[in-house]
Amino acid sequence: FFPEMAASLWKNLLQTTKERILQQRRASLYIDAHGYEEELIKKKLQQFAGGSINLSKEDSGIGILTLNNPKLMNAFTGTMMLELQERVTELENWKDGKGLIIHGAGNTFCSGSDLNAVKAISNSQDGMNMCMFMQNTLTRLMRLPLISVALVQGKAVGGGAELTTACDFRLMTPGSEIRFVHKHMGLVPGWGGAARLVRIVGSGAALRLLSGAAGVDPARALHLGLSEEMLSSSDETGALEEARAWLSQYTEGPANVIQAVKKVVTAGRELPVEAALRTEKDVFGTVWGGPANLQALVRRQRHK
Numbered sequence: 001f002f003p004e005m006a007a008s009l010w011k012n013l014l015q016t017t018k019e020r021i022l023q024q025r026r027a028s029l030y031i032d033a034h035g036y037e038e039e040l041i042k043k044k045l046q047q048f049a050g051g052s053i054n055l056s057k058e059d060s061g062i063g064i065l066t067l068n069n070p071k072l073m074n075a076f077t078g079t080m081m082l083e084l085q086e087r088v089t090e091l092e093n094w095k096d097g098k099g100l101i102i103h104g105a106g107n108t109f110c111s112g113s114d115l116n117a118v119k120a121i122s123n124s125q126d127g128m129n130m131c132m133f134m135q136n137t138l139t140r141l142m143r144l145p146l147i148s149v150a151l152v153q154g155k156a157v158g159g160g161a162e163l164t165t166a167c168d169f170r171l172m173t174p175g176s177e178i179r180f181v182h183k184h185m186g187l188v189p190g191w192g193g194a195a196r197l198v199r200i201v202g203s204g205a206a207l208r209l210l211s212g213a214a215g216v217d218p219a220r221a222l223h224l225g226l227s228e229e230m231l232s233s234s235d236e237t238g239a240l241e242e243a244r245a246w247l248s249q250y251t252e253g254p255a256n257v258i259q260a261v262k263k264v265v266t267a268g269r270e271l272p273v274e275a276a277l278r279t280e281k282d283v284f285g286t287v288w289g290g291p292a293n294l295q296a297l298v299r300r301q302r303h304k
Contacts, residue, residue: 048078061098070106108154145259162193
């Protein structure tokens with residue numbers, strides 16, 4: 001009886017730990033208390049249709065998220081913003097997921113927001129709500145327990161540049177560029193791109209990129225630590241293959257272990273050290289004594 005009781009208590013503990021970690025990850029940055037009117041902005045965004053956000057989940061545990069609005073260089077329409085939120089929810093619930101590649105259709109990444117939608121919601125309350133909506137979505141994207149890569153072909157401009165910063169890594173193809181053009185629009189990033197950029201390249205480089213508004217080519221991105229690698233292929237199929245190969249070196253192994261790795265890194269990046277250590281302990285508890293751990297013990301794997 002006792003071993004069974006202990007096992008069932010342990011199982012319950014794991015379940016509540018998992019649920020708690022999940023809730024932390026999905027928690028919105030903004031709620032009604034911040035003056036955020038989610039339903040209102042969703043209704044407004046719904047009016048600006050066009051394009052789509054497509055997700056395919058491969059057996060390897062790698063998801064491919066495609067921004068699909070090629071006639072506007074994959075600019076985000078209102079309905080695409082809504083679809084991105086739906087795809088992120090789908091990815092949060094993907095038990096077998098390990099990695100994610102985000103790319104744009106038609107050999108370019110994303111030119112930011114569709115200006116028709118932007119002009120129509122140019123009053124400051126709507127603008128703030130759109131900003132909060134996209135920050136919430138991109139923060140959830142960044143916290144996904146998947147290792148994510150932005151595959152930058154062609155241009156990643158404005159909101160498109162911000163989207164690349166919501167991924168763990170960026171890979172760039174020859175001739176591509178990332179450009180924070182917000183200053184030329186009389187703006188600053190509003191989708192969380194500035195805060196994330198500072199964490200990626202440091203405050204000095206972030207200040208130069210935002211105030212200079214110059215395009216960053218693959219060589220400079222590599223030098224700044226904004227990109228991991230310049231791929232050799234310029235065509236869509238070849239670049240996607242290269243990105244898959246690059247990502248697969250980090251996604252080998254059971255999904256729950258890869259997800260656990262990403263969770264402890266997210267905690268370390270975002271939380272004060274005591275909270276990060278507690279989260280690490282909780283996540284450790286979900287894999288300790290798990291199938292992968294027990295198999296490794298049986299093999300008595302020596303660390304190479």
